[in-house]
Amino acid sequence: QTRPSCVAQQLGKHSRSVAIMQKVIVALAALNGASALVPAARHQARSSPLAAATLEVAPATSEALQTAANEARGLAMDSIAAAESGHLGLPLGAAEMGAVLFGQSMTFNPDQPTWINRDRFVLSAGHGSMFLYSWLHLAGYDLPKDEVANFRQWHAQTPGHPEFPNSEHTTPGIEATTGPLGAGISNCAGLAAASKMSAAMFNTDDHKIFDNHIFCMVGDGCLQEGVSAEASCFAAHEKLDNLIVLYDANDVTLDKMAEFTQSEDVGARYEAYGWDVITLLDGHDLKAIYEAVEEAKANDNGKPTMIIAKTEIGRGIDEVAGTNAAHGEAGVAYVDEARKNLGLPADKWHVSDDTYKFFADRKSTLQAGYDSWTATYDAWKAANPDKAAILQDGIDGKTPSEAELFAAIPAGPEKAEATRVSGSAIINDIAGAMPLYISGSADLHGSNKNYIKGAGDFGADFGKSYAGRNVYYGIREHAMGCIMNGFAYYGLFRPSGATFLVFADYMRAAVRIASLAELGVSYIWTHDSIGVGEDGPTHQPVETVSGLRAFPNLDVIRPADYEETAGAYVASAVRTDGPTALILSRQNLDQLTDCPAATRREGTLKGAYVVAKESGPLECIIIATGSEVQHAVKAAKEIGGGVRVVSMPCMERFDRQPAAYQEEVLPAACRKRVAMEAGITTMWYKYVGLDGKVIGVDRYGFSAPGDIVMRELGMTADNCAKEVKAYMA
Numbered sequence: 001q002t003r004p005s006c007v008a009q010q011l012g013k014h015s016r017s018v019a020i021m022q023k024v025i026v027a028l029a030a031l032n033g034a035s036a037l038v039p040a041a042r043h044q045a046r047s048s049p050l051a052a053a054t055l056e057v058a059p060a061t062s063e064a065l066q067t068a069a070n071e072a073r074g075l076a077m078d079s080i081a082a083a084e085s086g087h088l089g090l091p092l093g094a095a096e097m098g099a100v101l102f103g104q105s106m107t108f109n110p111d112q113p114t115w116i117n118r119d120r121f122v123l124s125a126g127h128g129s130m131f132l133y134s135w136l137h138l139a140g141y142d143l144p145k146d147e148v149a150n151f152r153q154w155h156a157q158t159p160g161h162p163e164f165p166n167s168e169h170t171t172p173g174i175e176a177t178t179g180p181l182g183a184g185i186s187n188c189a190g191l192a193a194a195s196k197m198s199a200a201m202f203n204t205d206d207h208k209i210f211d212n213h214i215f216c217m218v219g220d221g222c223l224q225e226g227v228s229a230e231a232s233c234f235a236a237h238e239k240l241d242n243l244i245v246l247y248d249a250n251d252v253t254l255d256k257m258a259e260f261t262q263s264e265d266v267g268a269r270y271e272a273y274g275w276d277v278i279t280l281l282d283g284h285d286l287k288a289i290y291e292a293v294e295e296a297k298a299n300d301n302g303k304p305t306m307i308i309a310k311t312e313i314g315r316g317i318d319e320v321a322g323t324n325a326a327h328g329e330a331g332v333a334y335v336d337e338a339r340k341n342l343g344l345p346a347d348k349w350h351v352s353d354d355t356y357k358f359f360a361d362r363k364s365t366l367q368a369g370y371d372s373w374t375a376t377y378d379a380w381k382a383a384n385p386d387k388a389a390i391l392q393d394g395i396d397g398k399t400p401s402e403a404e405l406f407a408a409i410p411a412g413p414e415k416a417e418a419t420r421v422s423g424s425a426i427i428n429d430i431a432g433a434m435p436l437y438i439s440g441s442a443d444l445h446g447s448n449k450n451y452i453k454g455a456g457d458f459g460a461d462f463g464k465s466y467a468g469r470n471v472y473y474g475i476r477e478h479a480m481g482c483i484m485n486g487f488a489y490y491g492l493f494r495p496s497g498a499t500f501l502v503f504a505d506y507m508r509a510a511v512r513i514a515s516l517a518e519l520g521v522s523y524i525w526t527h528d529s530i531g532v533g534e535d536g537p538t539h540q541p542v543e544t545v546s547g548l549r550a551f552p553n554l555d556v557i558r559p560a561d562y563e564e565t566a567g568a569y570v571a572s573a574v575r576t577d578g579p580t581a582l583i584l585s586r587q588n589l590d591q592l593t594d595c596p597a598a599t600r601r602e603g604t605l606k607g608a609y610v611v612a613k614e615s616g617p618l619e620c621i622i623i624a625t626g627s628e629v630q631h632a633v634k635a636a637k638e639i640g641g642g643v644r645v646v647s648m649p650c651m652e653r654f655d656r657q658p659a660a661y662q663e664e665v666l667p668a669a670c671r672k673r674v675a676m677e678a679g680i681t682t683m684w685y686k687y688v689g690l691d692g693k694v695i696g697v698d699r700y701g702f703s704a705p706g707d708i709v710m711r712e713l714g715m716t717a718d719n720c721a722k723e724v725k726a727y728m729a
Contacts, residue, residue, distance in 0.1 A: 062286050064358045065103050068138060069095035069286075070342045071351050073316050075137070076130035077335045078348040079151035079158070086152060086160070089313040089326040090128025090219065094248045096284045097309060098131055101215060101246075102139045103362060105293045109370045110140035110363060113172035114491065116198075116395060117373055119212050120175045120191050124184025124228075125219040125248065126161040133158045136173040138355065140363045143171060149349050164489060164517040167577075176489050177517040180509055182225025185245060186479050188216040189231040190486015192243035192304070193471070194493055197438075197458065200466035202387055207380035209373070213297055216245045220258045223247070223266055227509075230479030232304075236274030237474075239302035239460035244293065247306055249283065250313035252324045267308050276303045283309025302460065316342055394436045394492035397520075397576050402605065405570045408433040411597055412562030416588040419626075420526040422562040423584055424449035426569045427496075427524075431455060431469065434494060434573060438487065439524075440471030441498040442480050448498035450524045477503050481510025481523075488519040494573065498524035501583060502532075502541045504548065514579040515553040521579040522572040527586040528558065529678040530697060530713055531627060533706030540701040540709070546683050548581055549651055557650040558583040558677075559604060560611075560629035561590065563597045564649050567604025571653065583626065587706050590630040592647075600647075607654030608646055608665055616641035620672040620728050622720070623648050623687055628676045634717035639724055644670075651683070674724050678715045693727045695720060 076091035106119040123132045130151060136143045143157060150156040157171040161179030165171065175191070178184040192214040199210040222228050235243055247266070251258045267277040276299060278292045289309065296305035314326025317338040325331070331338070344350050381388040393399075400408075409429045412422065431437045431452040438458075445451045456468030464472075473480040480497050487495040504511070504525050514521045530540045548556045557568040557580060565584065572580035592600060595611045603609025608623075612633050619642030624632035629647045636643040646665055648654060654662065666673075666687065673692040675684035681696035688694060697713050710716060714723075 061104070061358070064354065065099040065286050066096070067352065068103060068355045068358065069099040070316070070344065071355055072098055072131075072134040072138060073342060074339055074344045074348075074350055075134040075148055077317075077331075077339060079130055079133070079148055080329055081332045081335045082149060082348075083152040084332070085329060086130060087127040087328055088130075088317065088320075088331045089250070089252065089328070090125055090217075090248060091131035091134065092315045092317065092321075092326070092331075093250050093311045093313040094128070094131055094217065094246075094283075094309075095315070096286050097217065097246055097248070097289055097311075098135045100286060100289045100293060102135045103359070104290055105297065106215060107212065107366065107369060108139075108173075109366055110142070110173070111367070112370065113141060115370065116391075116491070117210055117212050119215060120188075120490075121173075121215045121217075122176045122178060122184045122188050122191070123162055123217050124178055124188070124222045125181065125217060126178030126184060128219075129158070129160065129162050131217075132162055132174070133171075136171075138351065138359050139173075140359055141173045143173070145349055145351070164519075166516075166518040176486070177513050180513065181219075181221040182223075182228040183482055183485075183509065183513060185216050185218050185222050185228045186231035186482030186510075187486040187489060188214050188243055188245070189235040189240065189479070190483035190488075190495075191490050192235060192240040192486075193238065193458065193483065194487045194490035195242055196238075196240060196466040198490070198492060202380075202384075202391055204380065204384060206383065207376055209377050209380050212242070214243045216243070217248060218245055219248045219250070220253050220262065224253075224262060227478040227482060230474075230476035231482060232270065232275070233273050234473065234476060234479055234483065235304045237460075238458070238464075240304050241299050241302050243304040244296040245304065245306045246293075247308045248311055249308050250311045250322075252313045252322075252327060254324060254327050256324055267306070270306045274303060276301070276305045277308065278305065279308045279310075281310050283311035284315065390435050391492070397491075399494070399574045399576075400433050402570050402574055405430060405433055405573060406566065406601055409566045409570070412566070412591060414591055414593055416590050417562065418585045418588050419559050419561070419565045420447075420449045420584040420586065422559075422565040423524065423526075423569065423582070424451070426562075426566050428453055430569050430573050436492055437494045437496070437573065438469045438471065439496050439498070440473055440480065440484070442473045442477045442503070443475045444499055444526075445470070445472075447500070448524055448526045450496065450498040471497070473497065477506035478510060481507035481514070484521050485510055485514050485517070485519055488514070488521050489517075494520060494522070496522035496524055496572070498526065500527045500539065501525035501544050502527070502539050504541075504544055504581075508547075511548070511554060511579065511581075512551060515551050518553065518577045519579055520576045523579065523581040524584065525581060526584040528583045529585070529627060530701040530709045530715070531585060531587040531678065531706040532701075533587075533709055534703055536703030537700040542679050542697050542700060545583055545677075545679050549683055553578040555580040555650055555652045556583060557581065557604065557653070558626035559649050560624075560626055560647055561592050561600065563592070563600035564604045564647065567601040568649065570601070571605050571650070585627050587627065589627050592629065592633065594633070603647065604649050605653065606657055606661065607650040607652065608648035610644060610665060611647040612636050612645035614642050614644045618642060618644055618667070618670050620644070620674065620724060621646055621666060621670055622724060623666075623673065623675040623684070625649055625677050628678060628715060628720075631715065631717040631720045632676055635720035635724060638717075638721045639728075643724070648687070651686075672728060674720075674727055676715075676720055678710065678713070693723065695723050
């Protein structure tokens with residue numbers, strides 16, 4: 001057996017001394033009326049027989065866990081030193097928390113990393129990614145030591161920040177793409193909500209198949225980012241007591257010690273939100289960490305739990321430990337000496353046979369639990385075939401076909417209507433065909449028109465339930481984006497969420513990650529242009545649509561009428577390799593009834609199509625999108641037979657079409673091209689060429705009725721005809 005290092009022994013003595021001193025300090029502080037040093041009230045843990053048995057063996061495993069913690073530190077030091085890049089602080093400072101989570105408290109199956117009832121662990125402080133890679137390797141996931149050693153290298157399974165499995169990386173055990181601070185803990189609110197929803201939809205009195213927990217590790221940076229506050233308030237309000245956050249409270253940020261920029265009592269803040277808070281004055285005490293985690297797991301009082309663990313950043317590298325220098329790779333110069341002090345042998349990336357055996361035994365125990373769950377699951381499937389079919393579709397990411405969804409959507413009206421109003425009917429048709437499709441809004445259901453009727457509201461109290469498919473996010477757009485990503489990471493649901501388009505900017509960070517992580521998320525952004533009118537330029541997006549089109553792997557669809565809106569919803573509902581933005585109007589739009597409904601629906605799936613064909617030799621093509629297509633069609637009729645009108649609701653989908661189809665719609669021989677959109681003009685030159693013309697709005701709008709704003713800024717059929725005639729002359 002590996003000999004415990006001198007450092008580990010000294011730390012144990014130090015911890016006992018600190019514990020005695022802390023009791024004295026707290027007692028003296030209490031006598032003087034102080035409360036800041038007093039840990040938050042502890043709740044009595046209700047341990048199951050399994051948990052009680054684990055508590056009994058915990059002392060016998062503490063040496064193995066401490067050895068594993070130090071060897072995890074060694075893996076992190078060796079990989080970061082070899083890469084000459086990375087962040088040492090968290091992997092070294094939080095090693096004991098990793099040992100408890102992966103070595104004792106979490107439920108998972110390394111051989112079945114996508115098991116639906118696994119506990120999820122998200123490293124919100126994603127810069128400390130070597131923490132996660134080290135523990136995934138030790139715990140027995142398919143992440144070989146060679147990949148751990150290949151940290152931050154091209155095509156490695158260990159990129160600089162954790163990446164949810166996608167076309168670039170397929171690292172098992174990564175539950176969320178993290179790095180932008182605050183995103184991970186916010187994703188976890190979505191994961192916890194998805195877990196509650198799964199249990200409410202599928203558990204029965206006879207069979208419980210969902211009872212997992214969501215674990216998250218954060219640092220000071222995550223909790224300084226405002227989105228974490230938004231999501232934490234949501235989690236508390238909806239009583240997500242299956243969420244457990246471990247706060248690596250090392251009092252350090254990158255530039256300075258944390259006290260330089262923060263002074264609030266984080267624990268008191270979270271208690272005010274409605275969380276249970278447990279404070280560990282020694283965040284390296286294995287037994288204390290274990291007891292806190294088990295207490296949090298046993299909690300069913302409707303409160304998420306935050307465990308504040310006071311740790312030493314960069315622990316083990318004495319030259320930088322406890323300082324902001326430990327955050328990055330400043331400690332690399334001292335790694336060799338630190339490894340000796342930890343009792344590690346000279347060979348790099350060392351893991352002892354005893355540690356591998358400990359985790360092999362742990363894996364066997366977890367496998368037995370998984371086998372027991374599988375028996376319950378099989379019995380549940382036999383007793384609930386309809387539920388089982390729905391769940392299996394969710395697991396497989398299976399959706400109805402495009403044709404099946406179109407069949408579920410009736411033909412649209414002939415009278416003009418806003419595309420957000422069209423969407424209000426279509427989303428209900430989609431939801432009826434897809435039981436795991438969910439919706440939500442940032443306090444704008446009435447305006448966005450995206451409520452799923454008869455599906456209930458998600459959450460706790462006020463008539464809500466965890467089976468509800470309409471999520472009320474409050475005025476928290478950034479958190480909404482992250483929580484939607486969390487629903488998608490969970491792996492069963494098809495989340496959509498809505499707000500005004502101008503507020504999409506609050507969500508951009510979450511949209512970017514959804515695009516990068518290839519999540520099948522749908523954004524419903526209404527009030528899409530200067531047509532918003534009276535609310536004025538603060539609420540009239542002119543640059544927003546083009547800004548969204550700049551995201552790789554985000555489909556941005558701006559439909560022109562009901563049938564195109566049907567195509568847009570279907571496109572978003574079946575897409576599994578990235579997110580889709582639906583850009584819908586506030587004002588009424590004409591129905592393009594001169595073009596067959598099927599052509600408009602199918603044309604939207606292709607991104608662009610000929611909505612009005614020329615009746616004579618082709619002289620000019622007008623390309624338009626959204627509310628401007630109606631104007632282009634009217635202008636073409638006025639101009640004459642040589643003008644073609646192309647509706648282009650989605651540039652991205654059109655760009656993915658075969659070259660032959662692109663040529664059919666936009667023949668290269670026709671160089672006379674005009675584009676029209678109520679937004680900035682820049683991106684349209686890709687399609688009209690430098691010798692083409694774009695009719696757009698390269699300025700902010702003004703407060704007036706929408707039709708007046710549109711008229712004054714040139715978004716009318718008359719102006720389109722005038723501009724095209726002048727261009728063709």
